[in-house]
Amino acid sequence: MISQKLNDQITRIGPGTSAGEVLRRYWQPAALTDELTEARPMVPVNLLGERLVLLRQSNGEFVLMTREACPDEPPAYYPESDALEVVQNGPRYPVVEMKGMYFAYMGPSAAPAFPKFDCFRAPDSHVFAFKGIWECNWLQALEVGIDPSHASFLHRFLQDEDPEDSYGKQFRDKAAHTNMPMTQVLREYPRPDIEVEETDFGLKITALRHLENDFTHVRVTNQIFPEAICIPMSREMTITQWHVPIDDENCYWYTLFTSFAKPVDKPLMREQRLKEHRLPDYAPLKNRSNDYRFDPEEQKTLTYTGMGLDINVHDQWAVESMGQIQDRTREHLGRGDAAIVRYRLMLRKAIKAVESNREGALLMRDEAAATIVGPLSNDAITATGDWKEASWEADKQRRAECPWDATV
Template sequence: MITQKLNDQITRIGPDTPAGAVHRQYWQPAALTDELAGANDPMLPVNLLGERLVMMRDEAGDLILATREASADEAPTHHPAREEIRLVEGGPVYPVVEKNGICFAFMGEGEAPAFPNFDCFRAPESHVFAFKGLWECNWLQALEIGIDPSHASFLHRFLQDEDPSDGYGKQFRDKAANTDMPITQVLREYPRPDIEVDETPFGLKITSLRHMKGGLTHVRVTNQIFPSAICIPMSREMIITQWHVPVDDENCYWFTMFTSFDKPVNKELMREQRLKEHSLPDYAPLKNASNNYHYDPEEQKSLTYTGMGMDINVHDQWAVESMGAIQDRTREHLGRGDAAIIRYRLLLRKAIKAVQTGKLDRLPMQDMQTTPQIMGPLSNDAIADSDDWLGASMAADMERRQAAPWDATV
């Protein structure tokens, strides 16, 4: 339970807000490269961190974000026609860098920080697929569900186990390393993990341990990448790196890079899968509060915990949007299962203080020399003997990296 003042401090992201100032010191996903495809002179409206912007090319041909005027009736995610766009003369201009399908913008003070050498950035373009989706809620509750390891055993509980070979491009459709047990079965049968949280140079490493029969432990390693991203295993082949990007105080986009350690990603299939669930140009989900997320009580009886289909993004969307535009944390009661959320909020409050006191060097990943040396992070599922779960988890990650067709070594 926290005060309303503190809840406002850590959720609101406008230009003059504490959390907004922290976000502006990091590269933020602003658009998909796909959104610029086919435009020789792109004028793409972008709403980011409470500002109305347009992505365009400057006189040198470089992508930038420039400030634009917003019409009085413009909704936060509305894409006005290009001929309606009017730039604000003398307004801020922000640099843009394209990385494997996502255009990142820096909206902070001083020199932009370096990018870490994460797998999603150093893998070749052929092995990374990028997509995004709109959630109508504050960015923080979107992030916090991603760093809650316990929720997968309930919110994403599948009552039947599919053949993992039919689950390409879908999360929780694989077998845990070193076993024939589907991940869906592991999560269902062992729903209450022990959770360990360690601070790292990029944020937090979150290890959830599901102690199984026969002296075995299921180890799932996920990560919080400061300020608003996660890195989690999707399957033995892929990991997901996902940013929860504030549009304004009450809307956010998730931007995801799917990175393969094996074969090149089937981008056409993965895009087709996700466009069945989203509309363009806003990338808004077709299942939403207006249609009760297509809830089906018959499905809930025998197939899924939520009764909202097989796409786990819809499960998460329902959970975070149902809390309200900005979650009321004055009424919450955090427990042992919320260890990562507690640690993250402390990290965010420390970062807010660092920015307010001008000590930007205390923020994660702000050193131009050391940040490019940050690699990984380790994100995987493994089942191992309980007395050596750490070694087994690291060995499973090394095995995958050594077999990768691109340089995935750490």
């Protein structure tokens, strides 16, 4: 457990706050490119506790500008009416368009370079972007993503469907080098050993599920500082997901789905996700107001939660049920929370660096950030004594067969 003072320090993100000043020194997803059209040339953006508007300037460049506050506007949603009056003398933040998303930089110093992560290196044909709202603080949204054990419970499927019918769905694949469905691996081996190591971009998190006959399932996921994760979706696809604060009590998740071998079927993936979200605010159709459409009959036969097959809904329920800002003064972390503990230490270290004007001590802030590639994010089944090398080899093979330059 931690003190209330520390909990406030690592969760609150408005201008001048400790965590907010760290996040402002990194590029933040601000909108999807689908949101800005000729018919809709300005898009309201609520980001890091600031009310902004995204627009394209006459020179073709994009910018985020302060907009007049609308007192009737809920923080996570916005109307299509008159909330877009720009404050001409307010802050102006630079914006870049990348892979179906607009990224904004809201820091006081020069913006850092983008690393050469797979989601940024892949051609547009192999990347799909989407987002959704969660009504909770950004940190608890991030922390569920760096907990490898939760998938065995929260995302437990009681039936194993054919992966060929599961395009674009996480955990609906077969584990690498075996015919065992990933849903079965997670269900039958729910308590992995977890190894966490620091990297030049954040954390590498390895979950080891020891199977029968001296074999081990190795699942490698990553925390990309300050608020993103990169995890395997299937053998062919990874997910890079940012947990972006709207304000202290609401956040967006922005995801880049990246395919190694084949171009992504963007119309299908968008159609799948729009079955669970409404436009234009990308709010989930299953939410607290309708009890996430919980179905007790489904819970008996199909899923652990009884809330459908979309794992985003499972995560949403878990993080929103903690309250809009989790009370960490009452938590009791255990062995399975190793990545969460390490991440909080990294965040506190970054806060101290900013407060002492040592910005160069932050991860991915120097010129070397542009040379960072990867990260390794996959799953494999291998002989227990050789799991490290086998995990690397599985990743190398996938990259060698990739039609775009995915070398590391």
